[in-house]
Amino acid sequence: MNLTKRMLMSMAGAALMFAAPMQAVAQDWQPRKPIDFVIMAGAGGGADQIARFIQAVAEQEDLTTRPLVPNNKGGGSGAEALIHVSTASDPDHTILVTLNSFFTTPLRQQNLGIDIQTFTPVAMMGVDPFVLWVHKDSGITTFEEYVAKVQEMDGEFVMGGTGAGQEDSIVIAYMSGAYDLDIKYIPYDGGGAVAKDLAGQQIMATVNNPAEAKGFYEAGDFVPLLAFSDERMPAYPDVPTIKEMGHDFSYYNQRAIVGAPGMSEEAAAYYQDLFTQVYESEQWQGYLTSESLSPLWMDAAEQRDYWALQVENHQALLAALGE
Amino acid sequence: MDVLLLLADGMLLSLQPLNLVMILLGVTLGLFIGAMPGLGSVNGVAILLPVTFLVPPGSAIIFLAAIYYGAMYGGAVSSITLGIPGASTAVATTFDGRPLAQQGRASLALVTAALASFIGGTVANVLFTLFAPLLASVALSFGPPEVFALMLLAFATFVGLGGDDIPKTVFSICFGLVLGAVGFDQISGAPRLVLFDYNGFLQGIGFLVLAIGVYGIGEMLWTIDQTRGDVTATTPKMTIKGMASDTKEAAKRGWKGTMIGSFLGFFVGVLPAAGATPGSLMSYGVAKMVSRKPEEFGKGSPDGVAAPEAANNSASTGSMLPMLTLGIPGSPTTAILLGGMVIWGLVPGPRLFVDEQEFVWGLIGSFYISNVAALLINLAFIPVFIWMLRMPFTILAPMIFVLSIAGGYAATRDMFDIWLIVLFGLGAFFMRKFDYPLAPAVLAIVLGPIAEPTLRQSLLLSSGDPSIFFTRPVAGPITIIALVLIFLPAIKVVRRMRDERKPAS
Numbered sequence: 001m002n003l004t005k006r007m008l009m010s011m012a013g014a015a016l017m018f019a020a021p022m023q024a025v026a027q028d029w030q031p032r033k034p035i036d037f038v039i040m041a042g043a044g045g046g047a048d049q050i051a052r053f054i055q056a057v058a059e060q061e062d063l064t065t066r067p068l069v070p071n072n073k074g075g076g077s078g079a080e081a082l083i084h085v086s087t088a089s090d091p092d093h094t095i096l097v098t099l100n101s102f103f104t105t106p107l108r109q110q111n112l113g114i115d116i117q118t119f120t121p122v123a124m125m126g127v128d129p130f131v132l133w134v135h136k137d138s139g140i141t142t143f144e145e146y147v148a149k150v151q152e153m154d155g156e157f158v159m160g161g162t163g164a165g166q167e168d169s170i171v172i173a174y175m176s177g178a179y180d181l182d183i184k185y186i187p188y189d190g191g192g193a194v195a196k197d198l199a200g201q202q203i204m205a206t207v208n209n210p211a212e213a214k215g216f217y218e219a220g221d222f223v224p225l226l227a228f229s230d231e232r233m234p235a236y237p238d239v240p241t242i243k244e245m246g247h248d249f250s251y252y253n254q255r256a257i258v259g260a261p262g263m264s265e266e267a268a269a270y271y272q273d274l275f276t277q278v279y280e281s282e283q284w285q286g287y288l289t290s291e292s293l294s295p296l297w298m299d300a301a302e303q304r305d306y307w308a309l310q311v312e313n314h315q316a317l318l319a320a321l322g323e
Numbered sequence: 324m325d326v327l328l329l330l331a332d333g334m335l336l337s338l339q340p341l342n343l344v345m346i347l348l349g350v351t352l353g354l355f356i357g358a359m360p361g362l363g364s365v366n367g368v369a370i371l372l373p374v375t376f377l378v379p380p381g382s383a384i385i386f387l388a389a390i391y392y393g394a395m396y397g398g399a400v401s402s403i404t405l406g407i408p409g410a411s412t413a414v415a416t417t418f419d420g421r422p423l424a425q426q427g428r429a430s431l432a433l434v435t436a437a438l439a440s441f442i443g444g445t446v447a448n449v450l451f452t453l454f455a456p457l458l459a460s461v462a463l464s465f466g467p468p469e470v471f472a473l474m475l476l477a478f479a480t481f482v483g484l485g486g487d488d489i490p491k492t493v494f495s496i497c498f499g500l501v502l503g504a505v506g507f508d509q510i511s512g513a514p515r516l517v518l519f520d521y522n523g524f525l526q527g528i529g530f531l532v533l534a535i536g537v538y539g540i541g542e543m544l545w546t547i548d549q550t551r552g553d554v555t556a557t558t559p560k561m562t563i564k565g566m567a568s569d570t571k572e573a574a575k576r577g578w579k580g581t582m583i584g585s586f587l588g589f590f591v592g593v594l595p596a597a598g599a600t601p602g603s604l605m606s607y608g609v610a611k612m613v614s615r616k617p618e619e620f621g622k623g624s625p626d627g628v629a630a631p632e633a634a635n636n637s638a639s640t641g642s643m644l645p646m647l648t649l650g651i652p653g654s655p656t657t658a659i660l661l662g663g664m665v666i667w668g669l670v671p672g673p674r675l676f677v678d679e680q681e682f683v684w685g686l687i688g689s690f691y692i693s694n695v696a697a698l699l700i701n702l703a704f705i706p707v708f709i710w711m712l713r714m715p716f717t718i719l720a721p722m723i724f725v726l727s728i729a730g731g732y733a734a735t736r737d738m739f740d741i742w743l744i745v746l747f748g749l750g751a752f753f754m755r756k757f758d759y760p761l762a763p764a765v766l767a768i769v770l771g772p773i774a775e776p777t778l779r780q781s782l783l784l785s786s787g788d789p790s791i792f793f794t795r796p797v798a799g800p801i802t803i804i805a806l807v808l809i810f811l812p813a814i815k816v817v818r819r820m821r822d823e824r825k826p827a828s
Contacts, residue, residue, distance in 0.1 A: 215671070
């Protein structure tokens, strides 16, 4: 009995000795369980590809002690994801891969009661340009031919894109307004499905991000006609921009990571550090180049300003759309 | 015969010691992941993805594909032994697997499931090997009207699923459709049917939540009610001889379902966005429709176990096809595999078969090997699974309850879903009490969210003209067959009513 007691005492002592340095380490916040890595879009689209790439880099470089578990919540133009993240029971383990519906969906659906400024800025991984694509069998090779074709079809030209009021519809609406085009618009749940239906010629044109269309472009199925970037893209040097055509418009999809509202400062610092490492990795820099994304690095304060600016811009764009 | 040479190379590659170890490990892990309610192949592949960075890319994807395969086999285990679907792909397996187990024929159900899975996987592998590029173009030719027509066909096969009571079946389908519509409208982005303003409903009703509620909790309540806890849980014995005779019986009474599941499951799996769950449910419906003894379905028909099990394995190979050839995942699990491939520097898409021949054929070769490994490992574990059934139901019932709740929570990590599970369990119990068939509701909640957006996309394409479903070369015949199947029973009912009235008048 005595012996046991003594043993217990010494074990407790040993445990204390081990516990002391452990506590010092614990001040640096570390995730204690798998991280809910929510994606604002369905599987296969641009945001999804990026999320899975980031997850893979983090795993490959062993940057996290707990895995990032991708969780597609694309419903309702990302509203599903916004609700999920803003009501998360454990904000320290919930982060969100965003696109521009981060700005548009709360604007269009005030009743959701989402205030994006309550979210926690983590990292701006880059911005993704938009390109107008047609199928090679359409015979269209230039933007001028495209405009002529759409006008000739008089309202029967079909384009696909993501849900109403989302990025694709904004770009197409601007283009339609600028060139007086009457386009039939079919909403899909993600850019992957849109690209697939252009490849199968179920629809006639799309404004996919380069990453979504690249495989089909390289196989020779898709033809790029017009870019909505500020400058011509290095990977598509022959594709003119809409700016060159005399319209002061450019549009990018943000590829940013944000934390759930109410995330602790320590956790936010952890994720900011984590995604800085991902951003600086060779793989991510290579991805930016190969998928034609533009870098746009910002710190947390700059991100908040950027959000405010984007909300303002999108308010104007949506108002112009009559939303 | 180039293809066969490439395939032979691929098989040799997957028989290399490292790859073979990966296959055996993956299949065994997958088997248990699949058998755990709530943990499906999606979670398994996601959790184990990091492990794969320790080995070369070729071995890594072989490992993940083996888990995927193993999980499809494993899903049947808890569906049959406990009546809780191990994964959403195995829900249809409970329809007949569970009754068989209750009749003391669990070993027959498990053997049938294993054999059907094996054949489904093999048929799919052969189709994949021979026709991959052709099938990719078939997948592309399916636009919104074609997908909707296919969904209509699936509903048509299920009108006959609920026995003879057509009105109750239709009610059950409608009930499922309404539940499937809860959440966000994909086309307009507006929330709808957010019952009682609970935020939990905004995310829609998860299929697995419904399935665990209906089949886990609901089934448990039903059994308690029927037997007052005094269950003659039958004492199944496992002998080599018994297994041999089960194999014979499975081959005799399950071959039809296996064939239907193998082919139908594959084609549904090839279509992006559909995946193995609709494939297995549709195969069950078709198997019942063409069966000479449809009345056996739902009461323990080996065909009813074979069809969904063959289909879910077949569909899991099928869903690899759009991922590899088009870069578009055919199921949630392949979406995760896709992420893995991108980081390994492999670009899925039209050029993968040309640029990365060794990788592609190594993977296809590994499908064949994994399939054989999964069959053998699964058969070896059957006695262990059977052993669980020897426990008295008074011990088993609390276990089912705990597994249902834990499994439901594991899937979404949301307390709200647990309350839903309990609610659905009670609802299912009372629906059964009043003789409402449950399977059609379960089917509707899976297919509704695919059918509805494609219907609306099609009508947008045609400016509201429904003739789009009849005039397109692929959609047309499917729609017509579906409509005939839907109205056939209705005509029967009308005739019978007329016949009944005649003598009275």
